[in-house]
Amino acid sequence: MDQTPFEAEPAATATAPTPMMAQYFEIKAVNPGYLLFYRMGDFYELFFEDAEIASAALGIVLTKRGRHQGEDIPMCGVPIHAANDYLNRLIKLGHRVAICEQVEDPAEARKRGSKSVVKRDVVRLVTPGTLTEDDHLDARSANYLAALSMVRHGETDFALAWADISTGETFIADLPAEALADEMARIAPAELLLTEATSAALAERHLLPPAWKELAATLPQEALDSEAALPLLRRVFAASGFDPTSLSRAGRAALGALVAYVEDSQKGRQAPLRPPRAQAEAVLAIDAATRGSLELLQTQRGEARGSLRHAIDLTVSAPGARLLASRLAAPLRDADAINARLDAVGRLVEDTLLRARLRQELKAAPDLARALSRLALERGGPRDLAAIGRAVAAALDLAGQLAAQPDLPPVLARLTGILKEAPGPLASELALALDDDLPLLSRDGGFVRPGYDGGLDEERSLGRETRAVVAALQARLVDETDIRSLKIRHNGVLGYFVEVPAAHGGRLLEPPLRETFIHRQTLANAMRFTTTELAELEGRIARAQQAALEIELAVFARLRGAVLEATPHLQGLADALAELDVTAALAEISATRFYCRPQVDDSLAFAVSGGRHPVVELTVKAEGRSFVANDADLSGSEAAGGGSLWLVTGPNMGGKSTFLRQNALIAIMAQMGCFVPADAAHIGVVDRLFSRVGASDDIAHGRSTFMVEMVETAAILNRATRRSLVVLDEIGRGTATFDGLSIAWASVEALHETTGCRALFATHFHELTSLAKTLSRVANVTMKVREWEGEVVFLHEVGPGAADRSYGIQVARLAGLPEPVIARARQVLDLLEQRSAGTASSGQKASVLDDLPLFAHRPAPAPQGTDPVHEALDAVRPDEMTPREAIEALYQLKKLRDDARRH
Numbered sequence: 067m068d069q070t071p072f073e074a075e076p077a078a079t080a081t082a083p084t085p086m087m088a089q090y091f092e093i094k095a096v097n098p099g100y101l102l103f104y105r106m107g108d109f110y111e112l113f114f115e116d117a118e119i120a121s122a123a124l125g126i127v128l129t130k131r132g133r134h135q136g137e138d139i140p141m142c143g144v145p146i147h148a149a150n151d152y153l154n155r156l157i158k159l160g161h162r163v164a165i166c167e168q169v170e171d172p173a174e175a176r177k178r179g180s181k182s183v184v185k186r187d188v189v190r191l192v193t194p195g196t197l198t199e200d201d202h203l204d205a206r207s208a209n210y211l212a213a214l215s216m217v218r219h220g221e222t223d224f225a226l227a228w229a230d231i232s233t234g235e236t237f238i239a240d241l242p243a244e245a246l247a248d249e250m251a252r253i254a255p256a257e258l259l260l261t262e263a264t265s266a267a268l269a270e271r272h273l274l275p276p277a278w279k280e281l282a283a284t285l286p287q288e289a290l291d292s293e294a295a296l297p298l299l300r301r302v303f304a305a306s307g308f309d310p311t312s313l314s315r316a317g318r319a320a321l322g323a324l325v326a327y328v329e330d331s332q333k334g335r336q337a338p339l340r341p342p343r344a345q346a347e348a349v350l351a352i353d354a355a356t357r358g359s360l361e362l363l364q365t366q367r368g369e370a371r372g373s374l375r376h377a378i379d380l381t382v383s384a385p386g387a388r389l390l391a392s393r394l395a396a397p398l399r400d401a402d403a404i405n406a407r408l409d410a411v412g413r414l415v416e417d418t419l420l421r422a423r424l425r426q427e428l429k430a431a432p433d434l435a436r437a438l439s440r441l442a443l444e445r446g447g448p449r450d451l452a453a454i455g456r457a458v459a460a461a462l463d464l465a466g467q468l469a470a471q472p473d474l475p476p477v478l479a480r481l482t483g484i485l486k487e488a489p490g491p492l493a494s495e496l497a498l499a500l501d502d503d504l505p506l507l508s509r510d511g512g513f514v515r516p517g518y519d520g521g522l523d524e525e526r527s528l529g530r531e532t533r534a535v536v537a538a539l540q541a542r543l544v545d546e547t548d549i550r551s552l553k554i555r556h557n558g559v560l561g562y563f564v565e566v567p568a569a570h571g572g573r574l575l576e577p578p579l580r581e582t583f584i585h586r587q588t589l590a591n592a593m594r595f596t597t598t599e600l601a602e603l604e605g606r607i608a609r610a611q612q613a614a615l616e617i618e619l620a621v622f623a624r625l626r627g628a629v630l631e632a633t634p635h636l637q638g639l640a641d642a643l644a645e646l647d648v649t650a651a652l653a654e655i656s657a658t659r660f661y662c663r664p665q666v667d668d669s670l671a672f673a674v675s676g677g678r679h680p681v682v683e684l685t686v687k688a689e690g691r692s693f694v695a696n697d698a699d700l701s702g703s704e705a706a707g708g709g710s711l712w713l714v715t716g717p718n719m720g721g722k723s724t725f726l727r728q729n730a731l732i733a734i735m736a737q738m739g740c741f742v743p744a745d746a747a748h749i750g751v752v753d754r755l756f757s758r759v760g761a762s763d764d765i766a767h768g769r770s771t772f773m774v775e776m777v778e779t780a781a782i783l784n785r786a787t788r789r790s791l792v793v794l795d796e797i798g799r800g801t802a803t804f805d806g807l808s809i810a811w812a813s814v815e816a817l818h819e820t821t822g823c824r825a826l827f828a829t830h831f832h833e834l835t836s837l838a839k840t841l842s843r844v845a846n847v848t849m850k851v852r853e854w855e856g857e858v859v860f861l862h863e864v865g866p867g868a869a870d871r872s873y874g875i876q877v878a879r880l881a882g883l884p885e886p887v888i889a890r891a892r893q894v895l896d897l898l899e900q901r902s903a904g905t906a907s908s909g910q911k912a913s914v915l916d917d918l919p920l921f922a923h924r925p926a927p928a929p930q931g932t933d934p935v936h937e938a939l940d941a942v943r944p945d946e947m948t949p950r951e952a953i954e955a956l957y958q959l960k961k962l963r964d965d966a967r968r969h
């Protein structure tokens with residue numbers, strides 16, 4: 067290996083860098099924006115600014131190596147064996163890395179002259195969107211690379227192409243500007259390719275939230291050329307017969323840029339990209355704010371735990387988990403398609419035994435798509451081949467189990483058909499060829515099963531026999547030298563050698579033994595030699611090993627070829643396995659958590675009885691409490707002018723948000739083809755779902771809480787249709803009371819009169835409840851509470867009617883506001899309620915406040931020792947009490963405490 071450091075080269079002059087530095091600069095110049103991992107022997111080294119960035123990011127030592135233009139060159143290095151880990155950390159921090167390897171044997175370089183530099187080249191660009199290794203990826207999440215093209219005059223505004231090169235899945239969509247943010251929120255790519263001009267347009271028109279900039283990789287304008295894309299796309303998708311002219315110009319440009327970027331990053335290796343699928347039209351539209359507010363894939367704090375996905379993901383395989391996440395992100399809108407999924411889930415809900423068997427088998431099936439992708443990109447090893455073999459075998463087994471069932475619903479019948487076609491002979495071949503215990507890399511050898519290849523077995527036994535000869539040689543040398551401790555050993559540097567303790571070494575250097583023993587190395591307590599015979603034997607062993615490895619590599623190449631040949635077939639199989647896993651997992655959850663099958667059709671129904679929140683139910687149960695199920699009926703009809711709107715009032719902490727969210731989640735679950743947490747549910751397919759529950763600031767965008775709320779409310783009022791479901795929490799609370807109330811009032815009217823959507827509207831403005839008298843489809847419901855001894859008890863039960871108060875002070879007390887503040891707040895509230903009953907103008911309310919006695923602004927603290935409860939407690943002598951007296955004392959104490967509260 068070439069380990070020449072810069073300083074060992076001819077010294078650089080002020081004008082001419084050393085040959086190696088010249089090579090470094092050349093490679094660096096064609097890979098701008100990448101940290102260059104420059105291979106030097108057993109290290110990747112980084113220089114100049116790259117070294118400074120990487121050492122700071124990775125916490126590794128920054129040193130210097132050589133000089134350039136009179137200055138020290140900053141340098142840091144990562145050892146090859148740990149490079150993956152460092153690479154992973156850099157990528158997670160948003161860096162891009164170019165891996166530059168030595169691409170010739172240093173011996174070749176030396177032939178060109180002693181000063182020539184080993185040829186190096188970038189063999190791979192590693193970026194967040196082009197990862198393929200398991201240890202770089204989350205097994206249960208997709209990792210998308212996206213490319214966005216913008217159209218100035220045309221049929222659409224943008225086209226987005228996206229692909230997960232770790233599985234080959236590829237998609238394309240033409241998008242109007244207003245749909246861009248929603249799509250990006252749904253897809254959540256790891257990296258976004260676009261031009262400077264597109265980037266500027268997005269920023270100027272506020273089309274994406276600012277966070278997207280962290281994902282952006284800028285491409286030159288010519289990279290997004292619809293004409294240049296055609297030959298590339300034709301070549302890449304040739305086998306599938308996909309016709310790139312079927313795409314819009316923008317679509318071609320985006321997909322072309324994506325494919326070219328993938329090819330460039332993989333330096334000529336072919337990622338197994340599948341022909342792009344146009345995203346089905348019929349998907350429930352959920353905007354970014356709604357996704358965030360409903361915590362579908364992660365909570366608002368960015369955690370997986372607490373999200374809907376976390377609560378309902380019972381899949382047993384990583385591909386299943388990825389599919390579940392994508393279904394959750396894109397529920398359907400077509401009632402027939404939804405019902406087909408529900409039929410399949412229903413069948414597996416009923417058949418517990420079949421479900422258990424399928425899940426057991428699926429659990430053992432490896433991640434076929436990712437193994438296939440690694441093999442295609444020449445990054446796969448024997449374990450990937452074995453994984454494919456096992457997945458195919460599992461598919462056949464699953465097909466067998468399903469085929470034995472009568473009257474399978476269409477989805478399961480379709481999956482059975484695909485699984486049945488799994489290439490059995492390929493799986494058998496792989497099982498025959500591959501040993502049980504496999505190395506990660508093919509070049510390590512030792513993975514072909516004995517008995518599979520006669521030639522290989524021969525070489526291996528030759529190697530083994532020669533080792534026996536080595537053992538015999540050691541015995542003979544011990545006899546000849548009479549050194550009992552003489553050993554024949556092996557290491558990576560010397561190969562085979564004879565080792566004797568230092569004390570005996572001298573004898574081997576003297577005649578007659580020195581005729582036989584050739585000195586190699588002297589250590590502190592041992593001496594090492596070789597002999598002609600040993601060198602010959604070593605040669606034989608090495609040749610046998612080399613021959614064996616060559617045969618193994620040929621076997622690997624042949625098997626890999628056979629697997630890659632079957633790529634489209636295997637990808638289809640991977641899809642089917644994932645779909646079966648999702649179906650069985652949804653059935654499992656339905657059966658174990660008592661979910662019900664929703665009735666889904668094209669009506670405007672939304673009737674849920676005994677509905678529960680799928681996530682809060684779990685937390686409440688974990689705390690040993692029970693979740694209170696609630697009904698919701700927002701059903702309406704075209705004839706009646708649309709769906710109903712429920713105004714939900716009730717105290718803080720009473721369960722309003724939970725109730726609102728649970729109904730939105732039930733709609734999502736139903737439309738993704740899952741049973742729902744309810745006793746019964748009838749859902750007319752929702753086209754768009756809007757949910758604003760819990761306010762958030764958008765400081766980065768320069769918007770206050772109130773501004774965000776208004777922007778989002780505007781989006782709803784402008785975009786909701788009669789088929790939409792709108793779930794709104796406390797619109798208008800972030801501004802002056804009357805402004806807020808007026809906005810809320812007008813919004814309810816607009817939703818009712820113009821939009822006619824099904825809606826839940828939670829509010830603390832009790833004045834709104836009078837709308838139910840005038841608007842026919844508005845109904846009032848309230849979260850019930852019970853007051854008990856001055857405390858408020860939340861029943862979490864939704865009932866008809868309107869709350870007459872908010873219990874804000876009681877909740878503040880529960881939250882631990884200091885007692886004097888609570889007491890003072892009570893006084894203010896009492897006065898406000900007494901004096902302003904029936905008043906409506908703020909002027910009058912102000913005068914009420916003016917009248918508040920000033921002395922009371924800070925109630926004097928109770929004098930120490932006069933608290934009757936404390937006094938009574940002090941008087942208690944537990945040791946002197948009978949049990950009956952103790953109980954009496956306890957009652958007495960509680961009474962004193964209650965009396966004190968009343969005054």
Ligand SMILES: Nc1ncnc2c1ncn2[C@@H]1O[C@H](COP(=O)(O)OP(=O)(O)OP(=O)(O)O)[C@@H](O)[C@H]1O
Nearest residue numbers: 686692693694717718719720721722723724725862
């Ligand atoms: N149906 C229910 N059954 C049992 N517990 C519930 C139920 N609904 C809510 N809770 C509990 O009450 C807590 C508060 O609920 P939630 O956040 O929905 O109240 P809220 O009325 O929206 O309050 P705020 O107005 O302060 O936002 C939940 O975290 C949960 O523990």
